[in-house]
Amino acid sequence: MRYIPMTEQDRQAMLASMGISSVDELFSDIPEHLRMSEKLNLPPALSEAELMRHMRELAGANVNLTETVSFMGGGVYDHLIPSIVKHLISRGEFLTAYTPYQAEISQGVLQSIFEYQTMIAELTGMDAANASMYDGATALAEAALMACNASRRDVVVLPENLHPEWKEVCEIYLSNQDVQIKYLPYDEETGTINHTVLRELNPKELACVVVQQPNFFGLIEDVDPISEFIHEGGGLLVMAVDPISLGLLKSPGEYGADIVVGDGQSLGNPMSFGGPSLGFFATTDKLVRRMPGRIVGETVDGDGRRGFVLTLQTREQHIRREKATSNICSNQALNALAATIYLSALGKEGFREVAYQCVQKAAYLKKKIAEETPFKVKFSAPSFREFIVTGDVDWEEINRKLLDEGFLGGLPLNRFGLPNDVLFAVTEARTKAEIDRLVELLGGMSR
Amino acid sequence: MRNKTGVPLLFEVSSPGRRGYRLPDLDVPEVPLEELIPSQFQRQQEPKLPEVSELEVVRHFTQLSRLNHGVDVGFYPLGSCTMKYNPRVNEDAAALPGFSAIHPYQPEETVQGALKLMYDLGSYLAELAGLHAATLQPAAGAHGELTGLWIMKAYHEANGEGHRNEVIVPDTAHGTNPASAMMADYKVVEVPSDERGGVDVEALKKLLGPNTAGLMLTNPNTLGLFDENICTIAELVHDAGGLLYYDGANANAIMGIARPGDTGFDIVHFNLHKTFSTPHGGGGPGAGPIVVSEKLAPFLPWPVVDKEGDKYVLKKPEKSIGRVKSFYGNFSVLVKAYAYIRSHGPDGLRQVSEAAVINANYLMHHLKELYHLPYDRYCKHEFVLSGKLQKQNHGVRTLDIAKRLLDYGIHAPTVYFPLTVDEAIMIEPTETETKETLDEFISVMRKIADEAEADPEMLHSAPHVTPVGRLDEARAARQPILRWRG
Amino acid sequence: MSEKGLLFTKDHEWVRVQGNIAVVGITDYAQDELGDVVFVDLPSEGDQVQEGEGFAVVESVKAVSDIYAPVSGTIVKVNTELEDSPELINESPYEKGWIAEIELAEGVQLDDLMTAEEYEAFIKEA
Known part of the structure; x- marks a missing residue:
C-alpha cells in the first residue's frame, strides 16, 4: 500500500522476532464472531493520479467563487488572502505537528499562538485571548456558559438579530445545562436591539447580555447603554464581533465588554464551504482563569532564555476531567496561524x-x-x-x-x-x- | 549550542509604515467616513499590529517552523494521537477551488460535488463502524462526544426516560469523556479496570441501574488493549436500558477487522485527524464525525446530506437535536479524509490496521525487557509501559525519559496517561514508520535506560540540545504573561 | 514543629481552633504531593460551608485539588495574600499559607478530626 513501508520481508522478520507466525494471532483477543469475515464494502483503491482525476471531477461539479x-x-x-499565507501554513513543521505538549520542540507553534493571542487581544481591546475555539458559534455558546459560571446566574439574553445558526448552537449548549435563554427583539425601523425592551428585564438575574457587532443584518449596535445596563445589575457583557470590522469600529474593550468572541474565517482562511475556521475568544484579566480552551504563556528556561508553554492547564479536561471549564481539548491552530500570518502581512x-x-x-x-x-x-x-x-x-x-x-x-x-x-x-x-x-x-x- | 535569544516576536521588529501586503486601490467614489459610521462608533485606540515587510513575515514564520517537531521532521510515537504520515496529495485535493472557494449558502445545485463527497464519506464511515447514519458536523473528537451524548439524552427523553442521568466512564478513559458528559449535564460514574486492563465487569454490574443513560468506551482502550468482555459489557448496558458510546480515538487498530456496530455500540465517533490521516496542524483543525444506529438517526444534528433521485440535498432529521456548529463541519478536513479512504480501499484500510498493530507489538516486545510492562498481552495499535523501575532504582522519572527522547530527535510518547498506570509511557508507532525507525527507537530507549542507571542527573536536566531547555511552568501559571505588551 | 496543637482530616487539611474560629489550610504532606502551587481559588467571605464540602481549590502546574471544609460554619476571613503569592502554601503550609477562617456553626463536633500524632500515623499507612 502507498503509505505503508512494511515489506513482506519486514513483516516476516518482525513476526518472527516476536515468536509468532501470523498476524491473526495479534487479533486473537477479539472474540471470533466479531472478527470480520467479509471485506468492507468500500470502493477499490485509487492511485494518486486516479484520485486527483476523481477529486477534480467532484470539485468541478461545484460553482467556485474564483470564477463567480x-x-x-x-x-x-x-x-x-495574501499568497504567503498558504505557503507558510503548508510548512510540514506546522502542518504535521500535534498540540504542543513538548514545549522544548514546539516553540514554533507556541510562539505563533502567543503572537495570535496578542493580536486578538489588540483587535478586541481585551486583556487576554485563548488559542482559539472550533468556530464563532461554539465560542459564543462557551462564552455564555462561562458568564453563567462567573456570575453564578443562569439567564442568558440573546438578541433576535444574532446569526440564526449561532442562536441554534447556543440553544443546544445552554438548554442541556438548564440555562434559560431570553430573546431580545430588534427595532423594526433601525434593525438594532430594542433598548426599551431590554430595560424591562431585571438586570440582577441576568448572567449576561450578548450583542453581535455588527449584527446579523450587518448593522452597528449602540452598545454603550447595553453595557451600562448589564453592568449595573452585576452581569456580564458578551460581544460577538466581526474581526474585520475591528479595523474601524469601537473595540469591545472600549465598550467595557467582559467576554469577546467571533469567527476568524475572514482573517486569511478560505471559505471552504463553511469550515474549518476558528473561533476567537478573549476576556479580562479578572476572568482569565475561567476561560475555556488552550492558552499559551511566556516563561523562561533554566538559563533565563525566553520560551512559551501551554499554561493554566488545570482548567482543562485532561486534569480536571468532569470538573473542567469545557470539554474542548484542541484548538484550530492552523487556522489561527493563518490569521496570524494574515494580520502580520496586512499590518x-x-x-x-x-x-x-x-x-x-x-x-x-x-x-x-x-x-x-x-x-x-x-x-x-x-x-x-x-x-x-x-x-x-x-x-x-x-x-x-x-x-x-x-x-x-x-x-x-x-x-x-x-x-x-x-x-x-x-x-x-x-x-x-x-x-x-x-x-x-x-x-x-x-x- | 543554543542561541542566546530565540526568534524575536514580530511586534519587536515592527517599524512604523512598513507593510507586507498591498491592496488594490479603492475604486468607488469615497464618502467621508463619518457619514457612514458616526464617530461614536469608531475605535479610538488602534490595534498594535506589527508593521513588517512580506519577506520579514516569511522569514519569521520559517524560522519559527524550524523550532518545531512534526511528523515530517521525525518519529512521533505520541500514544492515542495516531501521528501517521499526512499524504500531500490530500492537501492538493482540498485546495482545489471547487472545494476551497465555495460558500456554505450557495444554492444546493451549485455544490453537488461537495454534497456528494459528504454523502459518500458519511456512508463510508457508517460502513467502517457497522452502523447506519452519520453527521459530519462535529469539529473534533470531543465535539463528537458531546454531540453523541446530546443524542443519547434526546433519545432517552423521547422514550419518556429523561430521568436517566448517569454516564459510566472507565478509569482509563480519555479526559474528554467525563468532561463531555459534564457539558451534557450528566453525572459521571467511574468504573474501575480489572487486572487484565479491561472494564471490571463485576463492578460494572453494580453501577448499572435505572438511572444509567449509557457507557462511554474506547476499544481498544487507552492501554491499547481490546476489551475481551466487550459482548458481555454491551449486553449488560443494553439490558439496563443504556446506550453504548464508542470513542473512536483508537480506531486505527480495527479497520476492516472488527466493527463497533457489530459489537453493540450505538454511537461512534471517528477522529478524522487520527485514523484518516488529516494533518493535526499543531492542534487543529480536526473533525469528529459521529455515526449512529438506525433508531438514533432521527436525532442527528442538522443539516444532513440526503440523496433524492440523483440530486444531493440538505435535510433536517425528524427529531434533530439542532445544530452543534455553524454550517456542515470542517469541510476541507472531510475532503482530505475522503481522499484517504479512496486511496486505500477496503484492502488498504485493513492493511493499515494490521501494520499499525504489528508495529506496536514489535516495539512492545522489544521494550518490555527494558521498561516495566503492566499488562503483558497482545496490544493493538499502541501500548503502555511504566517508568516505575527507573523511578525506584535510579530516581529517574517518566518526564525525564520523555525529555531525553527529544535530544535524540524523537517526539516523546504520551506520558502520565492513562492515570491508572504509574509513570505511564504510552507509545503508538502507527503503520507509516519503517522497521528501521522502530529499531532506532528501541536502541534509543535502551540508551536512555542505560543513562538512567549511569547518569540520572543528566536525565533530570534533559533536554540538552533543543532550542530551549526545560521551561518553568510554575512561573508561567503563577503570574501569567499571555500576550506581548510592548 | 508548627503542626503541634492542630487537628487534621483524612483529606489532608489542617485546622487550628481558636474559640469559635477555625483557621484552615492544607498539610505539608499535601503541598508536597501537589508540587508547585500556582493558584488558589478562594471562597468568599460570608459563604456558608458544610463539613466535607469543597470550599476552595488549590492548583499546581499539573494537578488540582479540592479543599474540603473540615468543619461546618461561615467563612469569615480569607487569605488574600494567596491571590498574588500562591507559593506561600508550599513555603509555609501551617503559617503564611493558611486558606480561610471559618466561624464554627452551633454544636460543631471536632471528634472526627485527627491529632498530629494520629495524622502522622495515617500518612505513613497511606
Whole structure:
C-alpha cells in the first residue's frame, strides 16, 4: 500500500522476532464472531493520479467563487488572502505537528499562538485571548456558559438579530445545562436591539447580555447603554464581533465588554464551504482563569532564555476531567496561524484599510441599489459591510438568474423566515465594475 | 549550542509604515467616513499590529517552523494521537477551488460535488463502524462526544426516560469523556479496570441501574488493549436500558477487522485527524464525525446530506437535536479524509490496521525487557509501559525519559496517561514508520535506560540540545504573561 | 514543629481552633504531593460551608485539588495574600499559607478530626 513501508520481508522478520507466525494471532483477543469475515464494502483503491482525476471531477461539479463573483456573506466572506499565507501554513513543521505538549520542540507553534493571542487581544481591546475555539458559534455558546459560571446566574439574553445558526448552537449548549435563554427583539425601523425592551428585564438575574457587532443584518449596535445596563445589575457583557470590522469600529474593550468572541474565517482562511475556521475568544484579566480552551504563556528556561508553554492547564479536561471549564481539548491552530500570518502581512495600516474599503464599497452598492433599482434598503442604522435589501420578489429565483451572469447574489433570508429580504455583503475583493454590473442586472429584474 | 535569544516576536521588529501586503486601490467614489459610521462608533485606540515587510513575515514564520517537531521532521510515537504520515496529495485535493472557494449558502445545485463527497464519506464511515447514519458536523473528537451524548439524552427523553442521568466512564478513559458528559449535564460514574486492563465487569454490574443513560468506551482502550468482555459489557448496558458510546480515538487498530456496530455500540465517533490521516496542524483543525444506529438517526444534528433521485440535498432529521456548529463541519478536513479512504480501499484500510498493530507489538516486545510492562498481552495499535523501575532504582522519572527522547530527535510518547498506570509511557508507532525507525527507537530507549542507571542527573536536566531547555511552568501559571505588551 | 496543637482530616487539611474560629489550610504532606502551587481559588467571605464540602481549590502546574471544609460554619476571613503569592502554601503550609477562617456553626463536633500524632500515623499507612 502507498503509505505503508512494511515489506513482506519486514513483516516476516518482525513476526518472527516476536515468536509468532501470523498476524491473526495479534487479533486473537477479539472474540471470533466479531472478527470480520467479509471485506468492507468500500470502493477499490485509487492511485494518486486516479484520485486527483476523481477529486477534480467532484470539485468541478461545484460553482467556485474564483470564477463567480460573490456578494454573499452571512458569516463567511470572500476576502483577499495574501499568497504567503498558504505557503507558510503548508510548512510540514506546522502542518504535521500535534498540540504542543513538548514545549522544548514546539516553540514554533507556541510562539505563533502567543503572537495570535496578542493580536486578538489588540483587535478586541481585551486583556487576554485563548488559542482559539472550533468556530464563532461554539465560542459564543462557551462564552455564555462561562458568564453563567462567573456570575453564578443562569439567564442568558440573546438578541433576535444574532446569526440564526449561532442562536441554534447556543440553544443546544445552554438548554442541556438548564440555562434559560431570553430573546431580545430588534427595532423594526433601525434593525438594532430594542433598548426599551431590554430595560424591562431585571438586570440582577441576568448572567449576561450578548450583542453581535455588527449584527446579523450587518448593522452597528449602540452598545454603550447595553453595557451600562448589564453592568449595573452585576452581569456580564458578551460581544460577538466581526474581526474585520475591528479595523474601524469601537473595540469591545472600549465598550467595557467582559467576554469577546467571533469567527476568524475572514482573517486569511478560505471559505471552504463553511469550515474549518476558528473561533476567537478573549476576556479580562479578572476572568482569565475561567476561560475555556488552550492558552499559551511566556516563561523562561533554566538559563533565563525566553520560551512559551501551554499554561493554566488545570482548567482543562485532561486534569480536571468532569470538573473542567469545557470539554474542548484542541484548538484550530492552523487556522489561527493563518490569521496570524494574515494580520502580520496586512499590518496596522493594511488591516484598517481592509475595513475602510469594505465600508466604502458596501456603502456604494447600498446607495446604488436604493437609487437605481426598485428594491429598498430595509433598516436605517449604519452598516459595515453587509445590509438587507427588501422587495416582493423571489430572491432565490433572482439569484439563479444572476448565476447565469457569473454572479453569486446576496443571501436570501427566506431560510431564516424573512421571505422578502436578501443580505448583501461587499468586501474589499469586489471592484466598482462588478458592483455596477450587479446593480445593472438587479435593475433589470424588477417584479 | 543554543542561541542566546530565540526568534524575536514580530511586534519587536515592527517599524512604523512598513507593510507586507498591498491592496488594490479603492475604486468607488469615497464618502467621508463619518457619514457612514458616526464617530461614536469608531475605535479610538488602534490595534498594535506589527508593521513588517512580506519577506520579514516569511522569514519569521520559517524560522519559527524550524523550532518545531512534526511528523515530517521525525518519529512521533505520541500514544492515542495516531501521528501517521499526512499524504500531500490530500492537501492538493482540498485546495482545489471547487472545494476551497465555495460558500456554505450557495444554492444546493451549485455544490453537488461537495454534497456528494459528504454523502459518500458519511456512508463510508457508517460502513467502517457497522452502523447506519452519520453527521459530519462535529469539529473534533470531543465535539463528537458531546454531540453523541446530546443524542443519547434526546433519545432517552423521547422514550419518556429523561430521568436517566448517569454516564459510566472507565478509569482509563480519555479526559474528554467525563468532561463531555459534564457539558451534557450528566453525572459521571467511574468504573474501575480489572487486572487484565479491561472494564471490571463485576463492578460494572453494580453501577448499572435505572438511572444509567449509557457507557462511554474506547476499544481498544487507552492501554491499547481490546476489551475481551466487550459482548458481555454491551449486553449488560443494553439490558439496563443504556446506550453504548464508542470513542473512536483508537480506531486505527480495527479497520476492516472488527466493527463497533457489530459489537453493540450505538454511537461512534471517528477522529478524522487520527485514523484518516488529516494533518493535526499543531492542534487543529480536526473533525469528529459521529455515526449512529438506525433508531438514533432521527436525532442527528442538522443539516444532513440526503440523496433524492440523483440530486444531493440538505435535510433536517425528524427529531434533530439542532445544530452543534455553524454550517456542515470542517469541510476541507472531510475532503482530505475522503481522499484517504479512496486511496486505500477496503484492502488498504485493513492493511493499515494490521501494520499499525504489528508495529506496536514489535516495539512492545522489544521494550518490555527494558521498561516495566503492566499488562503483558497482545496490544493493538499502541501500548503502555511504566517508568516505575527507573523511578525506584535510579530516581529517574517518566518526564525525564520523555525529555531525553527529544535530544535524540524523537517526539516523546504520551506520558502520565492513562492515570491508572504509574509513570505511564504510552507509545503508538502507527503503520507509516519503517522497521528501521522502530529499531532506532528501541536502541534509543535502551540508551536512555542505560543513562538512567549511569547518569540520572543528566536525565533530570534533559533536554540538552533543543532550542530551549526545560521551561518553568510554575512561573508561567503563577503570574501569567499571555500576550506581548510592548 | 508548627503542626503541634492542630487537628487534621483524612483529606489532608489542617485546622487550628481558636474559640469559635477555625483557621484552615492544607498539610505539608499535601503541598508536597501537589508540587508547585500556582493558584488558589478562594471562597468568599460570608459563604456558608458544610463539613466535607469543597470550599476552595488549590492548583499546581499539573494537578488540582479540592479543599474540603473540615468543619461546618461561615467563612469569615480569607487569605488574600494567596491571590498574588500562591507559593506561600508550599513555603509555609501551617503559617503564611493558611486558606480561610471559618466561624464554627452551633454544636460543631471536632471528634472526627485527627491529632498530629494520629495524622502522622495515617500518612505513613497511606
